[in-house]
């Protein structure tokens with residue numbers, strides 16, 4: 329029987345791979361196992377618990393303030409044990425993290441076929457997002473099968489990079505599968521949700537904020553936080569910011585924002601509580617890839633604090649406004665959303681360009697067919 333090893337390491341990979349893991353594990357035509365590198369720890373475990381995934385292998389590699397090179401070298405050194413034990417025919421990686429590109433490289437070294445989920449996203453700017461753009465390009469060069477979420481990402485691979493069209497499949501993004509399942513399974517009685525309800529003032533407009541990108545560390549982060557302080561001066565808003573555990577994010581955010589009575593800083597939320605909070609918010613300010621893909625499905629406008637994006641689709645449709653990290657632009661765009669209903673409503677779109685919730689089933693069918701052809 330053919331064997332598929334699904335490998336991931338961070339929160340967003342886990343969320344987006346969860347529907348794939350469930351679809352593949354339910355398929356008895358081949359055997360599927362899950363390996364986590366543990367690039368993240370608490371933030372990954374939160375996701376595994378909600379989606380009820382018990383990894384078959386856990387490399388448990390996260391160290392505090394890990395450097396990219398230390399993490400990469402430890403993944404390369406440790407993953408062989410898993411390859412040797414399970415002997416996969418196909419290794420499936422996701423997106424753009426250190427885990428994805430390094431595991432793909434390790435699989436290539438062992439001449440194991442590689443499938444890349446969420447393939448083809450590009451800015452063609454090596455510095456932004458850093459290091460994700462190059463992680464994606466490396467993984468794309470190494471992969472044998474590419475699952476692109478949208479026609480644009482398909483074209484990036486097939487038209488711009490001349491990847492063999494027969495190896496590229498447009499499936500939609502599995503983030504929508506995860507979101508739809510998640511929304512249907514929220515337990516509002518959970519204590520975490522009840523306690524957030526008591527902390528939030530629903531007479532105000534709730535602005536949900538996240539921010540963690542490496543290319544924004546330093547001055548850009550200071551400018552972004554200053555904009556939040558300015559917006560928080562309004563008496564009709566309440567800002568809530570679940571702060572990423574990366575110390576390069578946590579330290580400046582708590583230093584700059586913790587004293588403002590209108591800004592609630594909290595620990596990262598587990599996925600169930602986070603999507604509940606997205607639903608309760610008026611709009612979202614974020615630099616997160618996943619959040620900007622999810623928000624249109626919930627009818628929430630998004631201000632993206634990045635200068636360029638590999639996720640153009642929702643920008644083109646008007647659901648996402650790319651504001652960058654400039655103080656003026658963030659404040660101006662926020663005030664406009666708060667004060668002008670026609671602008672607000674124009675950013676709520678009917679259908680989500682990133683997927684229809686069936687991506688994981690498509691990926692499962694394609695993998696089944698390809699593995700049978702190779703038997």
Ligand code: UD1
Nearest residue numbers: 338367368369370371372391392393394425426573574575
């Ligand atoms: C990583 C990914 C980024 C992705 C993000 C999602 C890379 C290079 N970066 O960035 O693409 O958007 O995850 O969140 O792959 N930490 C904890 N507990 C956790 C997670 C992180 O304490 O559960 C702290 C640790 O000190 C860790 C640090 O955050 O060393 C950085 O984690 P790392 O995965 O290297 O980078 P992220 O900024 O999380």
Ligand code: UDP
Nearest residue numbers: 340343570596597598599602616617618619
């Ligand atoms: N998310 C979460 N809890 C939080 C913040 C985000 O569960 O406190 C989810 C969010 O819904 C999305 C994913 O995490 O699916 C995005 O992860 P992140 O922003 O860390 O990474 P990116 O998508 O930018 O790579």
